[in-house]
Amino acid sequence: MNKRTQDTRDHLLATGAAIMLGKGFAAVGLTEILSTAGVPKGSFYHYFESKEGYGVALLQRYFDDYLAEVDRLLANREFNGRAKLDAYFDAWQPHGEEGELATSRCLAVKLSGEVCDLSADMRTTLQRGMAQAVERLAAFILIGRADGSVPQGGDAGQLAAALYQLWLGAALASKVQHSTQPYAAARLATAALLDPRSN
Structure with a gap:
């Protein structure tokens, strides 16, 4: 995994953690995480195999x-x-x-x-x-x-x-x-x- 991919992956994790501390896991959709992180929709599976894998x-x-x-x-x-x-x-x-x-x-x-x-x-x-x-x-x-x-x-x-x-x-x-x-x-x-x- 190159540095840019790793940085984006880390950014998605940090963003999701901040959201889920307030809402929990099930209530947060991938669209909200990607939108908040400023990462293009549809690219999630480039970094994680599933929402469970993300969790x-x-x-x-x-x-x-x-x-x-x-x-x-x-x-x-x-x-x-x-x-x-x-x-x-x-x-x-x-x-x-x-x-x-x-x-x-x-x-x-x-x-x-x-x-x-x-x-x-x-x-x-x-x-x-x-x-x-x-x-x-x-x-x-x-x-x-x-x-x-x-x-x-x-x-x-x-x-x-x-x-x-x-x-x-x-x-x-x-x-x-x-x-x-x-x-x-x-x-x-x-x-x-x-x-x-x-x-």
């Missing part, structure tokens, strides 16, 4: 970018393990006005409930990306246990999965309620899971 590429691009950010936090030598965890969970929380909660900033949160029944390939991409996120979260926990900022405990992978699912649920509940309260509850539950002795 897979969209999610893969999202997770590549997301995991790269998490890896930068993982490599940060200024933070101990607990500080890395706090920074990770801070990034889940909205930082704008209350009304902005209607639009998720996370493509995985936005599409997970919708596309899993529509596309096995998109579901697999989501599953793989989320599993990779949980692996990073487990690494934060192990770093914290090694430096003493997180108490010793059970299996780090299981704890990481529970925390990820907790925050995924908080993000979905926040959208339903148009409130930051689910994030506050997730914070309290996270502290209890990381250090049950403090309860």
Whole structure:
């Protein structure tokens, strides 16, 4: 794939991601994506084999970018393990006005409930990306246990999965309620899971 083709493909993915964060996957047609991106109609299949294939590429691009950010936090030598965890969970929380909660900033949160029944390939991409996120979260926990900022405990992978699912649920509940309260509850539950002795 030459650079011009790759650039156009990336532009279509970025454009579609921005639209789908507001509308979801099924409600967005190819014509809207192409028109917004300024790409000629009829050229979509030059870049993607189908809308489903586009969705897979969209999610893969999202997770590549997301995991790269998490890896930068993982490599940060200024933070101990607990500080890395706090920074990770801070990034889940909205930082704008209350009304902005209607639009998720996370493509995985936005599409997970919708596309899993529509596309096995998109579901697999989501599953793989989320599993990779949980692996990073487990690494934060192990770093914290090694430096003493997180108490010793059970299996780090299981704890990481529970925390990820907790925050995924908080993000979905926040959208339903148009409130930051689910994030506050997730914070309290996270502290209890990381250090049950403090309860």
